[in-house]
Amino acid sequence: MSRKPAYPAIPRAREALEVHIKELMDLGVLRKVGHNEQVVVGDVGALNTYTIPDRYPIPRIHETLTQLSKAKLITAMDALKGFHQNVLTDNAKKILRIIVHYGIYEYLRMPFGIKNAPSHYQSMMNTIFPEEL
Template identity: 40%
Template sequence: MLRGPPYPEILEARKEIEKHIIELLDMDFIRNIIHNETVEVTKPILMNFHDGNSRLGGDLRELKNYTKADRCPIPRITHPLDKLENAKHIPRMDFMKSSHQNA
């Protein structure tokens, strides 16, 4: 089961996590859980960037206990990344805080 107590965080990080959660609730990307609803919940992780911004992600390491291997996995990312080897500028994209933001 993925439920459990959150990781210990300092007060500033907790406030930042709450800010991200409220923002995601306002954007309807996440929702509140009903009292007796049976769902799996991941632990939130705050990922800080060098420029001072942060992003909220989820710790999905325990999820592999519930998943099956895909017979047709997505293509490897190494080929497109090799093309970026000599790039001078690479933008950081955040596609509206989608669910791919996992640690």
């Protein structure tokens, strides 16, 4: 895959992008990449076309609601930025780089939009909470 240029953005969108990137950096999800490092890809749409689908089953909402209707006690947990809890391999970090108008960044944790992110996240939740899910 070839290097893609930064997407053009109007000033207001640039400001929002800068705020979002700073938030992801503060959370340890994203880091800035030096100018001399090669960028493999920054468009997850292109990456997703080459990704072999992970067929891990994701629960159907209707079945989940049916099970909940029989419950005596229901607990809700909020996994803040759930996908961002998955640390990426060094190879995945290089593949998941993004280019913006003021630099190159690479994800340190799984971003949204990756084809297999939902199935990987579900697998992780089933491993952590085997009895609850």
